Amino acid sequence: MASGNGSVSMMDDYETLISTTDVELLKRAWRNEKAAPEILQYETALIQRIKEQIQLAEQNVEIFESNGIGSLTVSLYQMDLDRSQFLLRSYLRIRLQKIEKYLFHILKTDDQLNRLSRQEQVFARRCTDDLGSHLDETVLSRLPDNYQSVLKQSVTSEEDDMVPAPRLDTFVVCKARQYLSGLDFEPEYSTEIAELESDLLTFACYKFIKKPFEKGMIDLV
Amino acid sequence: MAGQSDCQLSVFSPEEIEFVAEDELVEIVPNLRMDSLNFICGDYGPFYPQIATQVPLWLAVALKKRGKCTIRPPQWMSIENLTQVLEGERDSHAFQPLPFHYVEISRLLFDHARDDIPDIYMVRSLIEDIRDVRFHKVETNLEKFTASSVTCKNMSAMEVNIIRAFAGRALEAFYKHENEQQVPDTDGIQDRQLQIPNDRPKRNLKPR
Numbered sequence: 001m002a003s004g005n006g007s008v009s010m011m012d013d014y015e016t017l018i019s020t021t022d023v024e025l026l027k028r029a030w031r032n033e034k035a036a037p038e039i040l041q042y043e044t045a046l047i048q049r050i051k052e053q054i055q056l057a058e059q060n061v062e063i064f065e066s067n068g069i070g071s072l073t074v075s076l077y078q079m080d081l082d083r084s085q086f087l088l089r090s091y092l093r094i095r096l097q098k099i100e101k102y103l104f105h106i107l108k109t110d111d112q113l114n115r116l117s118r119q120e121q122v123f124a125r126r127c128t129d130d131l132g133s134h135l136d137e138t139v140l141s142r143l144p145d146n147y148q149s150v151l152k153q154s155v156t157s158e159e160d161d162m163v164p165a166p167r168l169d170t171f172v173v174c175k176a177r178q179y180l181s182g183l184d185f186e187p188e189y190s191t192e193i194a195e196l197e198s199d200l201l202t203f204a205c206y207k208f209i210k211k212p213f214e215k216g217m218i219d220l221v
Numbered sequence: 222m223a224g225q226s227d228c229q230l231s232v233f234s235p236e237e238i239e240f241v242a243e244d245e246l247v248e249i250v251p252n253l254r255m256d257s258l259n260f261i262c263g264d265y266g267p268f269y270p271q272i273a274t275q276v277p278l279w280l281a282v283a284l285k286k287r288g289k290c291t292i293r294p295p296q297w298m299s300i301e302n303l304t305q306v307l308e309g310e311r312d313s314h315a316f317q318p319l320p321f322h323y324v325e326i327s328r329l330l331f332d333h334a335r336d337d338i339p340d341i342y343m344v345r346s347l348i349e350d351i352r353d354v355r356f357h358k359v360e361t362n363l364e365k366f367t368a369s370s371v372t373c374k375n376m377s378a379m380e381v382n383i384i385r386a387f388a389g390r391a392l393e394a395f396y397k398h399e400n401e402q403q404v405p406d407t408d409g410i411q412d413r414q415l416q417i418p419n420d421r422p423k424r425n426l427k428p429r
Contacts, residue, residue, distance in 0.1 A: 072255075171389040
């Protein structure tokens with residue numbers, strides 16, 4: 001494990017950018033998605049590229065098999081393919097789990113909804129419709145008039161108090177990619193977190209690091 | 222360790238951590254001639270008999286299982302280095318520098334490449350001792366958690382994963398209780414900054 005000396009120059013950034021494979025990027029996205037309490041921005045371009053590469057690899061494996069290329073080589077390519085597919089499936093699956101869990105919360109604001117891919121949005125809408133009508137039919141329609149909302153406990157509730165929202169005060173383990181000073185964090189948390197050394201594993205409250213995390217300056221571990 | 226079961230959503234399973242560790246590079250000496258492998262995860266090879274080359278651990282293990290290579294154990298797995306690390310672990314509260322995935326890497330090599338590791342019994346028992354000392358340290362460190370963020374210098378993937386759920390929730394509870402008293406609303410934050418700046422250090426971190 002080489003540890004950087006804190007300052008990452010533009011050149012280093014560029015070097016790592018071109019030497020990082022999409023699988024490496026997907027692994028990072030997968031880890032972040034797994035560790036973050038809320039749903040993150042869907043990696044549209046990355047997932048598209050990965051899907052294309054997986055498709056290409058599938059074709060290659062088929063061609064190798066029909067050409068009678070050594071079974072060793074074919075099985076190695078198959079293993080590589082399996083690993084990438086596992087990552088992709090796991091990534092998509094965690095997102096679906098989160099969407100199901102925080103359905104109504106996600107559909108409430110455009111900011112949240114826009115983090116979903118088009119297919120995920122369709123899924124979320126269908127899920128809400130189904131869940132909503134299911135709850136209506138089984139329970140809500142039989143309750144007194146004031147208590148029939150899916151989102152509110154009763155008509156007197158000022159907010160949607162029956163909507164589960166992700167808990168942003170969960171603690172996560174994170175690692176900064178570069179030294180972060182107080183300026184990189186939200187000013188309101190300046191008493192809680194003032195700096196973050198690069199590459200140092202840290203337990204921190206998700207909302208403290210949310211801003212630099214969304215800018216890609218921090219990875220969750 | 223207590224209370225790990227009920228947040229599958231955000232915790233990594235040991236298998237998943239091993240999966241990540243399998244991407245670490247190791248050196249192998251192949252005994253066959255094979256063209257370059259252009260994988261999705263990168264290009265490796267070409268392979269020539271007796272010429273050492275770097276490959277990810279999963280590929281090394283796959284080749285090893287088929288008897289196509291020997292694996293060179295990484296530098297840090299030498300008896301000299303491990304003895305030194307063990308002494309360091311025992312002498313100090315800090316964690317000695319080891320690869321982030323040392324638990325998984327050594328485990329995989331012991332399982333699949335035992336004949337490639339000189340003095341395997343010695344190496345194995347050293348690593349087990351190091352692991353025990355460190356895991357013990359991880360647990361005793363939990364007692365000292367106080368701050369709103371805690372750093373764990375040189376802690377490895379498995380070690381972090383063991384305490385993730387417990388430590389996360391403990392810190393959450395600390396944070397909640399602390400803020401219940403001090404921040405009734407958003408205006409309170411400013412008051413607090415003005416009134417008690419010296420009450421608590423800016424970043425109350427314990428080096429470890």
